[in-house]
Every structure is written in C-alpha cells, then in structure tokens.
Amino acid sequence: MLLKHSAVQRLALSMGISMLLASSPVTANGPIGDHVNQLQTHLPTYAQEVDWLIGKVDGMVGTYEAKGKGGVNSEELIEHWEAVDFHAAIETNYVPVYALIWQSLFGVKDGIAKEKPVAVIRQEQQKLEQSLWQALGAVKLAAQYQQQGKLAKRGNDNQLTEPNQILAEIKHRLDRVVAKAAEKLPQQATDIVHNTYLNLFEGLEGRLIAEDAELVESLEKDFNVTLPLALKNQSDVEEIRKVVSTMQVKLDKASTLLQQAQSQSRDVF
Amino acid sequence: MQRRTFIQGLVAASALSSIPLTRAFAESRVSAVSVEQLPLLKGQLTLYLGRGEGGLYEKVLDAIRERNPALDLRIRRGATAALANTIVAEARAGVRRADLFWAVDSGAIGLVSEQGLAQPLPKDLTQHLKAGFRYPQWAPVTGRIRTIPYNPQRVRAEQIPKNIMAIADSKLSIGWAPAYASFQSFVTAMRLLKGDLQTASWLRGVSKRATSYAGELGVVMAVERGEVDIGFANHYYTLRLKSGKPDANVELAFTENDAGCLVNASGILALSQNETAINFIRYLHTREVQSFLASEAYEIPLVRGVEPPTGLPSLASVSPPDIDLTRLAELRPTLDLMRDVGVL
Numbered sequence: 001m002l003l004k005h006s007a008v009q010r011l012a013l014s015m016g017i018s019m020l021l022a023s024s025p026v027t028a029n030g031p032i033g034d035h036v037n038q039l040q041t042h043l044p045t046y047a048q049e050v051d052w053l054i055g056k057v058d059g060m061v062g063t064y065e066a067k068g069k070g071g072v073n074s075e076e077l078i079e080h081w082e083a084v085d086f087h088a089a090i091e092t093n094y095v096p097v098y099a100l101i102w103q104s105l106f107g108v109k110d111g112i113a114k115e116k117p118v119a120v121i122r123q124e125q126q127k128l129e130q131s132l133w134q135a136l137g138a139v140k141l142a143a144q145y146q147q148q149g150k151l152a153k154r155g156n157d158n159q160l161t162e163p164n165q166i167l168a169e170i171k172h173r174l175d176r177v178v179a180k181a182a183e184k185l186p187q188q189a190t191d192i193v194h195n196t197y198l199n200l201f202e203g204l205e206g207r208l209i210a211e212d213a214e215l216v217e218s219l220e221k222d223f224n225v226t227l228p229l230a231l232k233n234q235s236d237v238e239e240i241r242k243v244v245s246t247m248q249v250k251l252d253k254a255s256t257l258l259q260q261a262q263s264q265s266r267d268v269f
Numbered sequence: 270m271q272r273r274t275f276i277q278g279l280v281a282a283s284a285l286s287s288i289p290l291t292r293a294f295a296e297s298r299v300s301a302v303s304v305e306q307l308p309l310l311k312g313q314l315t316l317y318l319g320r321g322e323g324g325l326y327e328k329v330l331d332a333i334r335e336r337n338p339a340l341d342l343r344i345r346r347g348a349t350a351a352l353a354n355t356i357v358a359e360a361r362a363g364v365r366r367a368d369l370f371w372a373v374d375s376g377a378i379g380l381v382s383e384q385g386l387a388q389p390l391p392k393d394l395t396q397h398l399k400a401g402f403r404y405p406q407w408a409p410v411t412g413r414i415r416t417i418p419y420n421p422q423r424v425r426a427e428q429i430p431k432n433i434m435a436i437a438d439s440k441l442s443i444g445w446a447p448a449y450a451s452f453q454s455f456v457t458a459m460r461l462l463k464g465d466l467q468t469a470s471w472l473r474g475v476s477k478r479a480t481s482y483a484g485e486l487g488v489v490m491a492v493e494r495g496e497v498d499i500g501f502a503n504h505y506y507t508l509r510l511k512s513g514k515p516d517a518n519v520e521l522a523f524t525e526n527d528a529g530c531l532v533n534a535s536g537i538l539a540l541s542q543n544e545t546a547i548n549f550i551r552y553l554h555t556r557e558v559q560s561f562l563a564s565e566a567y568e569i570p571l572v573r574g575v576e577p578p579t580g581l582p583s584l585a586s587v588s589p590p591d592i593d594l595t596r597l598a599e600l601r602p603t604l605d606l607m608r609d610v611g612v613l
Contacts, residue, residue, distance in 0.1 A: 139356070161327045199348040203320040203373075206566065209486055209509035217490050224448070224483035262324070268332035268561045269304055 034083050036092050039143035039151075042085065049084040051133050056080050057108060061125050065118045074112040077105055090237070093151075095130055095137040095175035098125055102182035103237045104128035163204055163258040167251050170200050174244045177227070181240045186231045189240075195232070197223040204258070213255040215250060222247045299396045301556040310337040310552070312545050317356060317367040319377065319535075325566045326371070326563030333552050340545070353377040356540065357384050366548045371410070371537045371553075376454065378407045378536045379595030385427030387538040391547060397554050399570045402534065402592055407437075409534035409552050411568035413503045414589065415455050417522040417529065418489050424498040429522045433459070433529030434467065436499075437474030444488040444500035445479045447612045451503050451533075452485065457603040458528035461596055465606055472610045493519040501529075505567040508580045512567075523587045532589040533597065534571060 031165045036041045056076075063071045081087060081101070107124030145151040173196045180189035200225060205216045222243065230240050243258050322510070334342055345352070349372045357380065359366055372378050381387060387406035394404040402409045417429055417436075417483065428434050436443070447451050459468045480497055482488045488500035489507050495518065504521065511517050523530045537553060539546045552558060559570040567578040607613040 130579050146526055161324065163324050166324075199320060199351075204324075205484075205486065206505065206509065207325065210512040211491060211508065213486065213510045213513055217484075217487050220484040258324075264563065265325075265328070265565055268329055269336060 037090055043143055045109050046086040046089055049086040053080060054129050057125055061121055064112050069115050074109045078107050081105055089139045090135040093142040095179050097135045097138055099179035099182040100131040102112050104131055114121050135240055164255045166200050166204060167255045170196055170244050170250045171251050174247055178244050182237045186234055190228055190231045193227050211261055301397055301559055301572040304555045304557050307551055308548060310340040310545050310548055313341040313365055314368045314370045314545055315343045317352045318344050318371050319344050319352055319373040320346055329558055349373045349377045353380040356381050361385050368541045368543050369539055373535045375534050375536050375594035376598035379598035380540055382406055382595055386540055399571055402571045407536050407538035407573045408550050410532045410537045411562050412571050413505055415531045416500055416504045416531055417499050418492045418507045418519050419499040419522055420492050420495050420518050422518050422519050423495055431525045433524040433527045437471045441498040442481055443475055443479040444497040446482045446485050446488050449485050453603055454533055454597045455528055455531055456599050457599055458531045458592055460603055462528055462590055469610050471604055471613050475611050493517050499557045508567045508578055511580055526588045526590055530587055530589045532579050534542055534594055536583055590591040
C-alpha cells in the first residue's frame with residue numbers, strides 16, 4: 001500500500017522536525033551502517049528488502065495456517081527484520097513508524113506462539129505490511145531531504161541550544177521510548193526516559209514554571225511516575241504510545257510558551 | 270544524577286560555622302565591575318557547558334560572543350556530570366580539549382578539581398565574590414538557597430522551627446522529593462554537618478509525616494494547594510511560581526545555620542593557563558551578567574553590589590552554613606544512607 005498524498009504531507013511535516021534534529025540513536029541491534037548517510041543510493045535495496053520481508057511473513061503465516069504452530073519458527077521473524085539494512089534506515093529517520101513495525105511484528109509472532117486464529121494473525125500481518133510500506137515512503141522522503149542537504153548526519157546533539165530545539169529533541173526521544181517498548185526492551189526505554197528528563201527537560205523546566213507551573217508539574221509526573229510505571233508494568237504499547245502522545249502535546253504547549261517568554265526577555269548587556 | 274566522591278581540601282575555610290549573608294556582603298570590599306571595564310576577548314576558547322536554565326546561559330554566551338567578535342568561542346554541551354567525567358577521562362588520556370568548564374552544580378566542579386586539573390585563579394578575580402564563596406581554583410557564578418516553602422493559610426511562620434533537625438519532631442505535614450538531586454545535595458550537607466546517625470534519624474522522623482513528589486516544583490505546588498503544610502525545596506521554584514501566579518498561597522521560611530538553608534552554586538573553572546579564559550570568567554561576574562541571571566533565572570548573585578532576585582526575602586536574617594560546596598560531590602554515602610533508611 002502506497003502512502004496517500006495527505007499522509008505524505010503529514011509525514012513530511014513531522015519528519016521535517018525530527019530529521020533535522022535527529023541525534024545519537026542507540027540501537028539494540030548493532031551498529032548503524034554507513035548506508036543511512038547515502039539513502040538515495042540504497043533505496044532499491046530497501047524496496048527489495050521490504051518485498052522480501054513481506055514475502056517471508058506471508059509464507060510463515062501460510063505455513064501456520066496449513067501446519068499449525070509446530071510448522072513454523074516464529075523467532076525467525078525477528079531475525080529477518082534485524083538482518084535487513086532497511087531496519088536502520090527507518091530507525092534513524094522516522095521512529096514512530098519503526099515502533100509500529102515492531103509492534104505488529106510481535107503481534108504476528110505472539111499470535112503464532114499463542115496459537116491464535118489465523119484471521120487474527122492475518123490482521124497483524126496486514127498492519128505490519130502497512131507499516132513497512134509507510135516506512136519505505138518515509139525513507140524515500142528522507143532520501144530527498146538528504147539529497148537537498150537538509151538531513152542532519154547522525155550523532156550530534158551539541159547544536160541543541162534553543163528551547164524549541166531541545167523540546168523537539170525530547171519529543172523525538174519519547175518516540176524512541178515507544179519504539180523500545182514495542183521492541184520489548186522496557187529497561188532501555190526507561191533509561192531513555194530518565195536520561196531525557198535529566199539531560200534535557202530539567203534544564204528547561206525552570207523557565208517554564210513562571211509561564212505555566214501546572215504544565216511543568218504535570219510533565220514532571222509524566223517523566224518520573226506515569227511513563228516509567230507504564231514501562232515497568234510492561235503495559236500494552238498502545239497505552240505507552242498514548243502516554244507519550246499526551247506528553248508531546250504538553251511539550252508543544254511548552255515550546256510555544258518558552259518562545260513567547262524568550263521574545264520578551266531582556267538583553268544581557 | 271550520580272556524582273563521585275572527591276578529595277576534600279580546596280577551600281581554606283574548614284570550620285562548619287555559619288556566615289550571615291549580611292556580614293558576607295560587608296566583608297567584600299570590591300563591587301562587581303561593569304562589562305565596560307573589561308578587556309575585549311580575543312583568540313580561541315573551548316568551553317564545556319553543563320546544560321541548564323533553559324537557554325539563559327546560552328543567551329549570556331551569545332551576548333559575550335556578540336561583544337567580542339575576535340573571540341572564537343567553541344562550546345561542547347552536555348549533562349554536567351557527564352562533562353566532568355569527560356574532562357577527567359581526557360586528562361587521563363593525556364589530552365586537554367577544554368579551556369573552561371561551566372557546571373550547574375558544585376559537585377561536578379569537585380570531581381574535576383580533585384584530579385588537580387583546575388588552574389589557580391588570580392586573587393583579583395575572586396575578590397568580587399562574597400565571603401564564603403571564594404575558592405582558589407574555581408569561581409561560583411550564581412547561587413540557590415534551600416528553603417522551607419509553607420502555606421500561610423495552614424501554618425504561621427512562627428510555627429516553623431528555625432532548626433532543620435527540629436522539623437523531624439514537629440507535627441507539620443511535609444512535602445519532599447527524595448529522588449531529586451537538589452534534595453540529595455541538601456542531605457549530603459546535613460551528613461557533613463551533623464553526621465550519618467543524626468541524618469538517618471532525621472530522615473526516619475520526617476518520612477513518617479512526609480508525602481513524596483516527583484520533583485521540588487511538585488513539592489511547592491502541593492504546599493500551595495494545601496496538601497501539606499510545608500516542604501523542602503530550592504528558593505527559585507517558589508519565586509518562579511509566584512512570578513507566574515502572584516497570589517499563590519506559598520511563602521518562604523528559612524532555618525538558621527544548618528543544611529536547611531544551604532546555599533549551593535553553579536560554578537566555573539579554568540583548565541588551561543590562559544588569560545582569555547580568566548577574562549572570560551570575569552565576564553560572568555559582571556554586574557550585567559549577574560543581574561541578568563538574577564532577574565531572568567531567579568538565581569542569587571554571588572558578587573557584591575548586585576540585587577538578589579525579586580521576591581527573595583531580605584537576606585539579613587538568613588545564615589547559611591559555611592561549607593565547602595565541592596564536598597557536596599560526596600553523594601554516594603548519601604544515597605546509601607537514604608536507601609538504608611528506606612526513603613529511596
């Protein structure tokens with residue numbers, strides 16, 4: 001399924017932020033290859049990998065339908081996904097869809113493990129395919145940005161100086177929290193939450209208190225209680241995504257407030 | 270945030286006694302200078318900057334850059350503790366990339382200083398600083414004071430003990446944030462001043478009537494809402510809250526001569542013998558920068574002749590303990606103690 005025009009526009013808008021500020025991704029799946037800095041060149045490979053993955057999953061579900069749980073090794077689903085270059089391409093460029101891929105991948109895998117009806121597993125398979133196509137669209141868009149020199153190279157958050165930049169980075173890292181939860185790596189997700197709070201949000205909250213103390217208090221609770229608790233309890237990924245989405249809305253409000261405050265602050269000299 | 274233990278001994282003052290802030294002002298003979306009196310900065314400087322204050326430090330740096338076009342200021346940003354560890358690691362590897370380290374807490378300064386990496390500062394630089402804040406190898410930039418925010422509709426100021434230790438025996442309901450770095454620095458100061466046994470007893474006593482919050486702003490907000498009578502928090506949370514909500518039901522009380530009114534500080538040290546680096550520090554001590562950080566970040570100026578932030582009560586009655594701030598890096602025993610007592 002190809003992305004519709006409006007979906008591409010929405011994607012472009014959100015990627016326009018996350019790509020330019022993307023920083024130091026830490027993957028659980030080994031080093032990121034140089035290919036992510038030459039996306040355009042590797043687009044044909046990515047497309048082949050997506051086709052291959054979809055075929056592999058379809059074959060596995062078909063075997064399950066014919067032979068039952070004993071006929072398939074569902075662990076191979078994860079191995080196939082981790083083996084392809086496309087994995088890193090989407091992880092470094094559009095984390096929300098990356099999280100969806102993991103979520104539906106585990107949907108298929110766990111469905112087989114729990115011997116759920118084929119119809120249920122086919123629904124998860126369909127979600128996985130949609131996510132993979134959406135991801136390929138996102139990577140193609142990222143390749144265009146990269147060609148135009150608008151895509152930041154990975155691994156440097158030293159340029160984050162303005163509050164709105166820092167808040168955008170916080171939102172990006174929260175997307176990674178969802179991705180790690182979807183990967184069933186709750187400790188890594190929790191570490192990202194704690195580091196993001198200590199290294200990025202805590203430095204901003206002082207200025208934000210005078211603008212909207214209740215907003216800061218609410219975000220403090222989200223960072224320190226609500227989200228870590230949801231991760232600790234290994235809540236459903238949709239619940240974690242909901243917590244993160246709520247936080248991101250609050251962070252958008254914070255960004256607006258801080259920009260207003262900054263425009264009104266006095267000069268130093 | 271984890272801090273490492275470091276070797277004591279940077280500061281000449283050793284007695285853990287109090288220094289009334291009013292007296293501290295009187296002892297400083299030299300007022301802050303204006304930026305107009307400073308030489309222009311030239312050449313290349315590399316600053317390691319601990320993140321904090323939501324871009325206000327960046328605004329100071331931008332202003333310094335704008336005023337000094339011949340200065341090539343390179344900045345590496347990161348969490349204060351991480352940068353301190355980086356500086357130490359670089360030194361062990363035989364390299365020095367930073368000329369200056371501006372940290373948001375004095376514990377990280379201690380971590381670098383104990384390795385012998387900080388260069389001595391000229392005396393004429395520290396003479397602008399208030400007494401009790403003059404260190405030979407690092408310069409405090411601005412301060413923050415521990416306070417007791419209270420709700421005046423639930424409790425009168427005279428009901429709040431002037432001795433932090435006595436609060437454990439009071440009947441007041443309390444809000445606190447034991448997991449918060451500022452609170453842990455305060456407990457470290459209590460350990461240094463009163464010892465582990467008394468501190469453990471105090472933590473046990475307070476915990477019986479305490480409600481925990483995620484952060485110290487949460488503590489102040491809880492006091493304001495009337496969920497608790499009093500709380501423990503740095504001063505700026507209350508000032509910032511009152512800035513946005515002038516009729517907030519919260520006032521500040523101070524204990525006397527104990528960890529309850531500790532003044533902690535952000536600070537800067539020079540890692541190279543470089544005149545431009547030293548002069549850069551002078552810029553941070555100018556009237557203009559100190560006044561900016563007081564009015565915009567609600568931080569306490571630590572040079573003479575600059576007004577404290579609006580809303581901070583007269584300091585005449587406040588007498589913080591005299592304590593080597595770099596010793597606040599001794600966090601590990603504090604965390605162990607808090608875990609043993611069961612408050613972490």
